[in-house]
Amino acid sequence: MSKSISMSTETVHSPMLHTGERLLVQVEQLLGSWAGAIASVILIMESVILGVGVFSRYVLHRPIFWTDEFALILFAWLSMLGAAVALRRGAHMRLGFIVEKLRPATQARVSTFAWTLLLGLMVALLYAAVNFTVHSWTELTPALQWHLSVRTASMVVGFALMAVTAATKLTRIATLRSFFVSFALLIAIGAALYYLQGSLQDIGNYNLIFFFVVLVLGCIGMGVEIAFAFALAAMAYLSLMTNAPTSIIMNRLDAAISDITLLSIPMFILVGVLLDVTGLAKAIINLMVALLGHTRGGLHYVLLGGMYLVSGISGSKSADMAAIAPIILPEMKRRGEKEGELVALLSVSGAMAETIPPSIILIAVGVASGVSISSLFVGGFVPAIVGLLALAAVVFVRTRGRTAPDCRKATGAEIRKAMFIALPAIPLPFLIRAAVVEGVATATEVATIGVLYSVICGIFVYRQFPLKRVCDSLIATVSLTGAILLVTGLAGSVAWSLTQSGFSDDLSTMMQGLPGGATVFLLVSIAFFAILGSVLEGFPAIVLFSPLMFPIATSYSIHGVHYAIVVVLSLSIGLFAPPFGVGFYSACAIGGVEPQKAMKDIFLYMAVFVCAVVLIAFVPWFSIGFLH
Known part of the structure; x- marks a missing residue:
């Protein structure tokens, strides 16, 4: 469920980009339409493949062992393409009523900052997904003996599509000035966190309150999707407070989109x-x-x-x-x-x-x-x-x-x-x-x-x-x-x-x-x-x-x-x-x-x-x- 943020600001702000904006919008619409169509076909394929597996197991008593594995590979692609479609449709879980209560001008600034933050996060997640996929190439799936990257590449495509959607949304709601102000503010916040890294480590687990309460609730209050608020908090915490690689985020995501029960x-x-x-x-x-x-x-x-x-x-x-x-x-x-x-x-x-x-x-x-x-x-x-x-x-x-x-x-x-x-x-x-x-x-x-x-x-x-x-x-x-x-x-x-x-x-x-x-x-x-x-x-x-x-x-x-x-x-x-x-x-x-x-x-x-x-x-x- 979600309550979408009012985007009435689209009509009162001039586009951030005049040249090329229409092309970007057309590309995003084309990619989004294809993502929805391909995901729908995959959903139908899932039903057929799983149906064949059920028939062979319970009627013929001759189970086909590769059907579940192939279905899980398709499931990963269905999940990530579906996530991209959900971002376009405003269907991700979020709380937008706080932003909706703001004055139109303030709402426009908050929305611009939120989408700028989201675009930066998509780029960071895309980079992590590419690295994770490259390192997965050497692993093979048990039954089909396919490279594991065939499945993990879904995360690369999904985050790339979401990055394009975020960029397109920014061109619709932001002015060039408001975008650069938001970008500069993000850089300043990142620099401040890096500067305060030692102080945050010194207070021990109390820093969890900042990363997983203050930061998460702050993002949610701005209308950022709950999933991405979690990703931002986890990435910031892992980068600043631990020696653990941020690939853990991709590892946990891969575990979810390849779970036979969640299928x-x-x-x-x-x-x-x-x-x-x-x-x-x-x-x-x-x-x-x-x-x-x-x-x-x-x-x-x-x-x-x-x-x-x-x-x-x-x-x-x-x-x-x-x-x-x-x-x-x-x-x-x-x-x-x-x-x-x-x-x-x-x-x-x-x-x-x-x-x-x-x-x-x-x-x-x-x-x-x-x-x-x-x-x-x-x-x-x-x-x-x-x-x-x-x-x-x-x-x-x-x-x-x-x-x-x-x-x-x-x-x-x-x-x-x-x-x-x-x-x-x-x-x-x-x-x-x-x-x-x-x-x-x-x-x-x-x-x-x-x-x-x-x-x-x-x-x-x-x-x-x-x-x-x-x-x-x-x-x-x-x-x-x-x-x-x-x-x-x-x-x-x-x-x-x-x-x-x-x-x-x-x-x-x-x-x-x-x-x-x-x-x-x-x-x-x-x-x-x-x-x-x-x-x-x-x-x-x-x-x-x-x-x-x-x-x-x-x-x-x-x-x-x-x-x-x-x-x-x-x-x-x-x-x-x-x-x-x-x-x-x-x-x-x-x-x-x-x-x-x-x-x-x-x-x-x-x-x-x-x-x-x-x-x-x-x-x-x-x-x-x-x-x-």
Whole structure:
């Protein structure tokens, strides 16, 4: 999710470059279009290759060993090209509302400085990527025996494309004078840090506060994408405070974009968008409307139930809400429901659904913490039901005094017709979750089957497979994949730096010294991750702090699955709670409602949800009661 910075300054500032600007823009648009097209083709190839692998392994019982390796090479290219597309589309995770509050002239200067900083960072990352790729040439992949540089070259191309995008953006928003002022300011800041290098080293690990709190939050406040704020902090810390090479940043990024488990992320995102495009999600919602739409608060319950069924598959809460809201909200508004309450419920239901498998954030937690992903999927069901029931109770209390909606009850024939139409769609969410939970196939394989099933249903059952929307969905999928994987990989370098600095040992000592033992630790964790969720969003917070916090939870004898569920739900509190939670603003944008109208209502729903999270934290059975 992201809130883009207003670029109204483009119309009030003369271009920084007159000669050649049009050529640069045309080149950037051409490269960006080709990057999106190639990444979309790669996504289709991934689906085919993984599908062939699944067929050969489970039907022919003759696994093809090179398919996973080839798929991972393509995954690296998909991730980096997707990251470049995401930068063009403004789809990277960021917090832009601070800059949006500034006066236009100040906003222009801050934006120019931010993009100048970003361009310099892209050049530095490109240099590091080239060196990493050159040194990878001598290594060979196990099955295909290809040079490893075939995979790592994706980082070179990705950062080169992003550098071109940053340069093009600067020509649009900056004057020549403002660019040179920003460039000079960057040089001055770099010189000051180099001059203060010794002083920063003398204060020991307290310098971590400067690099990973002040510097990161400063960049985020200017609207710099969270992933690049992490990269800048890690590069500055490694260069000034350690003897470690900056190639560690590329090493951590390469580890993320070549992880077979994370390969499931683009597949599940694609399943999610296909549910919407092919009409499968609409069929499920229409059935629920036929069953409950005539009751008091019926559409509220449909909204909650729809989020429970559809959520977790697409990989994006915005995508989940966008799949449900256009179907339900117009009818709710027609019935006279308050706009603010609708958006508040939509937002908090998104928070409630974060642990519903196959949740992308649960996959990230499993990879970062080492907890079994299948166990996380099993553990996520009941906590989400607890949140669902808590929100449904609020709906019941708030609607019991209202008159019944002015609509007739669906007839038996209408219900049977809706059920018949939804019949092909209903099994998909359950089959995906059951297959992963029971260990029938890996998450990546199950997601691939889900893609194939959605395509078949869309073409042959629902006769709804609009090619333009499908192509747009492919671009959206590669963009979201790139944003997720880039922030995961670059946050990994920060996590490595924090671990190597000894900060993890200090944090462990401090947490283990808390009065009240596990009880206080859980409460502190809820507050800590809620704050992180409002500032960093889910993925970077998970990558950064899972390796640090999970060992502490283990020392308190807290089950890894239980703690993971508490962490994810706590992050969702921060992600969807105003005034900083970007999930809340996404819900407002999707519902077409001003945030001020939803503020009053969301605090009630959010307060109940927080109580549900605390209950889940102190009743471990909700999370681990059904583990084998």
